[in-house]
Amino acid sequence: MRVVSYNARGLRLGQSASDKARRIVIDQLFDSADILCIQETLLAKQDLERLNSVHNDFYGAGESTTDLSLGLIDFIKKWVCSRHRTSVSVRRGSMFYKSRRSLQNHLEFIYRFSQGLRMRQVDLIEDAVAASSRTLTKMSSTLRKVCIRAIHKLRTKGKMKVGGRHRFVMLDESKFTGRNQYNRGRMGPVWRRNKKWVFGILEISRDTRRPILKIVRNRSTDQLLPIIHRHVRRGSSIVTDEWRAYRRALSEEGYDHHTVCHKRNFVDPGSRCHTQNLERAWQTFKCDVWRHRGNRTTSLLKEHLRVIEWEYWLGRCHRYGVLGRLLHDIRKFNVHECA
Incomplete structure (x- = not known):
C-alpha cells in the first residue's frame, strides 16, 4: 500500500x-x-x-x-483584553480590516500591483487571488489610496520640486480622454464629460525621471504658470514647444527658457533642445491609465495620475524597489485617516 x-x-x-x-x-x-x-x-x-x-x-x-x-486554527486573529474581556481584530486600522480575503491573497495582489497589474482580472480570479472583479476593484482602490497618501505627504512637505543645476525640465500638455477614429464606436457618458487637459512637468537628470501631472481646465498662461511656480525652481532650464502660453511668461519669471518648433523639427537644429522624453512618457502614462480604465471619470483619472507620480518619485527610488516602498507605505497606512 x-x-x-x-x-x-x-x-x-x-x-x-x-x-x-x-x-x-x-x-x-x-x-x-x-x-x-x-x-x-x-x-x-x-x-x-x-x-x-x-x-x-x-x-x-x-x-x-x-x-x-x-479549534485547529484561529482564522481571524484578535487582540484580547483579559481585564475588560473585550477583543479587537489585529487587522483593525490597517488596509486589511473588514476584508474576507486571506493575507496570502492580499500579499499576492500587492506583489502584482507593484509589477503594474498587467494580468487581466479574469486571470487573477482563476489564480484564486480574489473571487470576483468587484473584490479586485476594491483591493486596487485601497492600494491607490495608500500611494496617494504617501505622495500627498511628500507634496505637503514641499519636496516635490524639480529643476536646478545640471537638470532640464520639460513641459507639455496632453489629453487622456481618448478619441474615436473616423467617428466610429459608442459615445457613452465617458466621452460626453468635460474633456480636460493634463499638464505634465518632467525633470530629466542622469539617472532619474520625475514627472508631475496636473489636470487643468485649459492651456492658458493663467492655468499653467502657477503650477510652474509651485513645482519648478527659479533659474531652471526649461524646454517647451512654441505654445503661446510659454513664449514670454517663462523668461520674464527668471527661467532659462528653450523652445523647439514641432512644425519644423523634433530637435531644434541650433540649440539641440527637444521634448522627446516627455512625448515618449505620455505614451507610457496613457497605456497605464487605459489598461486600468482610469480615464472613466475625472476623479478616477486624478487618482491614477497620483499613482504614476508615486511610482517615479517614491517607488523607483526605494532601495528595495517599488514593492519595498509599497510595503513601507502600507505599514504606515491608517484607514481612518483616508476614509
Missing part, C-alpha cells in the same frame, strides 16, 4: 476545464497512490462533501481548518 502526501496550495474542486487543468498533478498522484493525503489550508467546511467528486475510485474525507469550532 502506497501513501502519498501532497500540499495542494489552492485545490480546485470544480468540474470546469480550468479547474481540471489545475488538478493535473493531483490526478497523476491518484494513478500511483492507494491513499492520497491532501493538505489545503483554505478549504472551507461546506466544500468537504465535494472531495468525493474529485476521483471516482477514491472516497474523500477530511477536516476544515477554516472551521473555528474545531
Whole structure:
C-alpha cells in the first residue's frame, strides 16, 4: 500500500476545464497512490462533501481548518483584553480590516500591483487571488489610496520640486480622454464629460525621471504658470514647444527658457533642445491609465495620475524597489485617516 502526501496550495474542486487543468498533478498522484493525503489550508467546511467528486475510485474525507469550532486554527486573529474581556481584530486600522480575503491573497495582489497589474482580472480570479472583479476593484482602490497618501505627504512637505543645476525640465500638455477614429464606436457618458487637459512637468537628470501631472481646465498662461511656480525652481532650464502660453511668461519669471518648433523639427537644429522624453512618457502614462480604465471619470483619472507620480518619485527610488516602498507605505497606512 502506497501513501502519498501532497500540499495542494489552492485545490480546485470544480468540474470546469480550468479547474481540471489545475488538478493535473493531483490526478497523476491518484494513478500511483492507494491513499492520497491532501493538505489545503483554505478549504472551507461546506466544500468537504465535494472531495468525493474529485476521483471516482477514491472516497474523500477530511477536516476544515477554516472551521473555528474545531479549534485547529484561529482564522481571524484578535487582540484580547483579559481585564475588560473585550477583543479587537489585529487587522483593525490597517488596509486589511473588514476584508474576507486571506493575507496570502492580499500579499499576492500587492506583489502584482507593484509589477503594474498587467494580468487581466479574469486571470487573477482563476489564480484564486480574489473571487470576483468587484473584490479586485476594491483591493486596487485601497492600494491607490495608500500611494496617494504617501505622495500627498511628500507634496505637503514641499519636496516635490524639480529643476536646478545640471537638470532640464520639460513641459507639455496632453489629453487622456481618448478619441474615436473616423467617428466610429459608442459615445457613452465617458466621452460626453468635460474633456480636460493634463499638464505634465518632467525633470530629466542622469539617472532619474520625475514627472508631475496636473489636470487643468485649459492651456492658458493663467492655468499653467502657477503650477510652474509651485513645482519648478527659479533659474531652471526649461524646454517647451512654441505654445503661446510659454513664449514670454517663462523668461520674464527668471527661467532659462528653450523652445523647439514641432512644425519644423523634433530637435531644434541650433540649440539641440527637444521634448522627446516627455512625448515618449505620455505614451507610457496613457497605456497605464487605459489598461486600468482610469480615464472613466475625472476623479478616477486624478487618482491614477497620483499613482504614476508615486511610482517615479517614491517607488523607483526605494532601495528595495517599488514593492519595498509599497510595503513601507502600507505599514504606515491608517484607514481612518483616508476614509
